[in-house]
Amino acid sequence: MGAVLELRGLTKHFGGVKAVQSVDMKVEPGSITALIGPNGAGKTTCFNMITGHYVPTAGDLIYRGGEAEERLNGLRADQIAKLRIARTFQNIRLCPEQTVLDNVRIGFHTRSRSAPWQVLLNTPSFRAEEAEMTASARAFLEFVGLDASQETGIEALLADSLPYGDKRLLEIARALASNPSLLLLDEPAAGMNPQETETLMDLIRKVRDHGITVFLIEHDMKLVMEISDYVVVLDHGEKIAEGKPAEVRENPKVVAAYLGQEESDRRSERLTKVKLEESGADPAPETSASGGEATEASPDAVDGPTDEETP
Numbered sequence: 001m002g003a004v005l006e007l008r009g010l011t012k013h014f015g016g017v018k019a020v021q022s023v024d025m026k027v028e029p030g031s032i033t034a035l036i037g038p039n040g041a042g043k044t045t046c047f048n049m050i051t052g053h054y055v056p057t058a059g060d061l062i063y064r065g066g067e068a069e070e071r072l073n074g075l076r077a078d079q080i081a082k083l084r085i086a087r088t089f090q091n092i093r094l095c096p097e098q099t100v101l102d103n104v105r106i107g108f109h110t111r112s113r114s115a116p117w118q119v120l121l122n123t124p125s126f127r128a129e130e131a132e133m134t135a136s137a138r139a140f141l142e143f144v145g146l147d148a149s150q151e152t153g154i155e156a157l158l159a160d161s162l163p164y165g166d167k168r169l170l171e172i173a174r175a176l177a178s179n180p181s182l183l184l185l186d187e188p189a190a191g192m193n194p195q196e197t198e199t200l201m202d203l204i205r206k207v208r209d210h211g212i213t214v215f216l217i218e219h220d221m222k223l224v225m226e227i228s229d230y231v232v233v234l235d236h237g238e239k240i241a242e243g244k245p246a247e248v249r250e251n252p253k254v255v256a257a258y259l260g261q262e263e264s265d266r267r268s269e270r271l272t273k274v275k276l277e278e279s280g281a282d283p284a285p286e287t288s289a290s291g292g293e294a295t296e297a298s299p300d301a302v303d304g305p306t307d308e309e310t311p
Ligand SMILES: Nc1ncnc2c1ncn2[C@@H]1O[C@H](COP(=O)(O)OP(=O)(O)OP(=O)(O)O)[C@@H](O)[C@H]1O
Pocket: 014, 017, 018, 019, 037, 038, 039, 040, 041, 042, 043, 044, 045, 046, 090, 290, 291, 292, 293, 294, 295, 296, 297
C-alpha cells in the first residue's frame, strides 16, 4: 500500500495571494506527520483543500485510506468525511450550546445506519442504535481523557462551559467518533499549558497506536519534534524542507524561515507599541503566538460544504 495521502502539485490562489504553491508531499500509513511553517505559510489552506472546504486551484489530492484509491479534488466535505477523513479546527468548532456528549454524538452521524423513517418512527432498531451511540460517545470521552463518569457529570455540561484545553480534547473525541482512517489536527496544542500539551502528546500517540494515521499542524516545536515521524515545512505557500524531525530542525532554510517570523513578530510588536503610545492607549495584553486562521471563507462548519467555491 502506498501513502495514505498524497499531495501532488497542490496549489491554492486567492486572487493574487499564492496561499499554497505546487506542494508535493506524502503522509505514510500509521505515521504521525507534521506540517509546520510560520504564520500564513499555507498550512490550514492545505487542510481545507484536503477536507473539501476549499477547491484546489491546481494539483491533485490522492487518498488511499478508504476501500479504493480516491482523488479528493472536487468532492464535498461531507463526501470526504465518509471516506474516513476527520479533522479538528484551528479555531475550535464545537456546538457550544449542546452538551459535551451530544457534541461527540454528532461525530457518529456520518455512519448512522438507521434510515430516516426509522428515526422518525423511533423504531426499536433506532433506539438500540441511539443507546449504542451514547455508550460509544462516553467511551470516546474517556479515550481522550475527559472523564465521563457519572460523578463528574462532564457529559451533561454545555460544551461552551469547558476549559479551553478540554474543548480541544472534545473536538478530537468528536473527530474520532466518525471512525477516521486519517485524522487531521490543526494546532491541537494551541492554548494548552505544558502539562496539557504533554497529555495531548500521549493521546496523539495512542490514536496512532490504534491504527489511525495522524497529520497535524502545530507551532509547538517540542510537540512536533518529539512525536512526529516525518515533518514537512511550508513557507509562503511553498514546501521548503521535509524529513525526519532532527533533519528538519537543522535545515538552514527552516531556521531562516522561523527567524524571519520572529523578526516580523518583533517588528509588528514594536509597531503596535508605537501606535498605542501615539494614541495614548494602554498596550493590549499579549495574544497567542499563532496568527489564527483566515476567516474570509468558512472552513468553520462541523461538516458539509460551506466554502462558496465548493461544488
Ligand atoms: N479564504 C481565504 N481568502 C483569502 N485569503 C486566504 C484565505 N484563506 C487563507 N488565505 C491566505 O492564505 C495564506 C495562508 O493562510 P493559512 O491560513 O493557510 O496559513 P497558516 O499556515 O495556517 O497560518 P497560521 O499558522 O497563522 O494558522 C495567508 O496569506 C492567508 O491570509
